[in-house]
Amino acid sequence: MTKLSVNLNKIALLRNSRGRDFPNVVAFAQKFIALGVQGITVHPRQDERHITRQDTLDLAQLLPWGSAVEFNIEGYPSEDFLQLVEKARPAQCTLVPDAPDQLTSDHGWDVIKHRQALAKMCSRLQAQGIRVSIFLDPSLEQVEAVPATGAERIELYTEAYAAAYGSNQLESVLPSYAATAARAQALGIEVNAGHDLDLQNLSQFLQIPAIKEVSIGHALMVECIEQGMTSVVAQYLTICGEAA
Ligand SMILES: CC(=O)[C@@H](O)[C@H](O)COP(=O)(O)O
Numbered sequence: 196m197t198k199l200s201v202n203l204n205k206i207a208l209l210r211n212s213r214g215r216d217f218p219n220v221v222a223f224a225q226k227f228i229a230l231g232v233q234g235i236t237v238h239p240r241q242d243e244r245h246i247t248r249q250d251t252l253d254l255a256q257l258l259p260w261g262s263a264v265e266f267n268i269e270g271y272p273s274e275d276f277l278q279l280v281e282k283a284r285p286a287q288c289t290l291v292p293d294a295p296d297q298l299t300s301d302h303g304w305d306v307i308k309h310r311q312a313l314a315k316m317c318s319r320l321q322a323q324g325i326r327v328s329i330f331l332d333p334s335l336e337q338v339e340a341v342p343a344t345g346a347e348r349i350e351l352y353t354e355a356y357a358a359a360y361g362s363n364q365l366e367s368v369l370p371s372y373a374a375t376a377a378r379a380q381a382l383g384i385e386v387n388a389g390h391d392l393d394l395q396n397l398s399q400f401l402q403i404p405a406i407k408e409v410s411i412g413h414a415l416m417v418e419c420i421e422q423g424m425t426s427v428v429a430q431y432l433t434i435c436g437e438a439a
């Protein structure tokens with residue numbers, strides 16, 4: 196079974212487009228949790244274009260460290276971000292190498308280059324009991340460097356998979372993810388995945404064994420508008436529940 200962590204960035208984006216607290220991010224976390232999701236993810240960006248620092252702290256109150264539903268905070272590890280994560284104390288922090296003005300996440304870490312800095316951040320967060328995951332492109336070369344950082348997990352950046360889904364390119368793309376996941380697991384690193392996953396492409400991706408968690412937001416919110424939250428979450432939970 197793979198855990199489903201719903202990313203609430205787009206709920207906050209909708210809220211920020213007006214001057215009042217509607218839709219409320221915590222209320223939506225509660226709705227998704229009531230439907231059975233196992234995790235909530237946010238990606239507070241420096242410009243607070245969607246999730247704010249306050250949203251992160253409010254969700255931390257709902258999902259304190261040790262709660263059954265996992266709180267995952269993703270983001271670029273600036274000093275501000277690290278302090279926010281320490282204050283929120285989520286179950287997991289996913290370190291993402293995004294520039295402040297980036298439209299969305301579009302690459303994983305060069306772990307070989309940033310190994311020492313990542314190791315320092317990992318031990319700092321792990322001192323608070325926070326699991327650390329490193330956002331990674333499918334790359335055997337990069338995954339070899341992960342154990343030296345001390346991170347417990349990687350999150351495979353799945354945009355390339357999603358883009359190839361349904362085309363001939365999938366034949367070469369999916370094996371690169373499977374090989375990276377297998378190598379990570381052999382090195383004792385657990386594997387998460389996310390970015391542009393949706394109801395169409397998820398089950399084929401989850402043919403890769405032992406993916407611990409998928410974080411899904413953008414497409415899931417669109418699917419909720421089209422099909423309704425109850426049905427969409429049930430479909431995701433079925434796919435995730437069938438995963439090896
Ligand atoms: C880290 C990652 O995979 C991203 O998908 C991210 O969480 C989405 O960020 P935006 O919602 O800002 O595009």
Ligand SMILES: NCC(=O)COP(=O)(O)O
Nearest residue numbers: 389390391410411412413
């Ligand atoms: N880590 C990926 C995530 O949280 C959501 O990505 P997306 O589904 O919004 O592309």
